Amino acid sequence: MSFSLYQATVPTMIQMLQSAQGWIEKAKASDLSEEEIAGACLREDMAPFPKQINWMLAYAHRGIEAVRKGVMNPDLEEPPQELEQMRLNIGAAENQLRALSPAEVESFIGKEMRFVYEPHGVDLPFTAENFLLGFAQPNFYFHATTAYAILRHKGVELGKLDYLGPIPMKQG
Structure with missing residues (x-):
């Protein structure tokens, strides 16, 4: 059985983005102020x-956009501090991933691209599949896990099922 690049990346990123929207909702319902969370x-x-949320998004839908362009630069802009705006940005990223066709993602295989961070002299060459599977996806999960852990650390009532979100189950 073969497994596609699309199947190995997009569905699980969508799952985690849905989870993150739930974390934001629980954070909004907590006794913590937005300033305290920010x-x-x-x-x-x-x-x-x-920043953890913003970087999670950077490696999800912006990672796909970077593969299209052939280069990714780190997002150094100051992210939104408001929970609702974060939730909306997560939803937008999810929608952008949902709009991808499996055929488009498969067409990336073998395409050359680079991760460039000029202030630090970083210029890393990749193929699209190496970038998505070995760089973007691990970074995505690192920042997602860190964002989740920050909320747990601050006392937001989150558990493992909140982290996992909507688990894909066998159909039929």
Whole structure:
């Protein structure tokens, strides 16, 4: 049985984006202020919650866009601090991933691309599949897990099923 690049990336990213929208809803319903959440991080040397969400999105739908263009640069813009805007951005990313066709994602295989971060002299060459599976996807999950952990650390009532979100089950 073969497994496609689309199947290995897009459905699980959509699943996690749906999960993240639920985390945001639970954070909004908590006793924490938006300012407290926006400034929260796991360690002083780690980025705060809004950046974790923004970087998660960067490696999801913007990662796909980078493959189309052939280059990805880190997103250094200041992300939204408001939970509702984060939730809306997550929803937009999910919709963009849903709009992808499996055929388009499969057409990326073998395409050359680069990750470039000029201020630090980084210029990493990839094929699209190496980038998506070995760089974008691990980064996506790292930032998703960190965002989830920040909310748990701050006391938002989240459990493992909140992290997993809508689990794909066998149909029929």
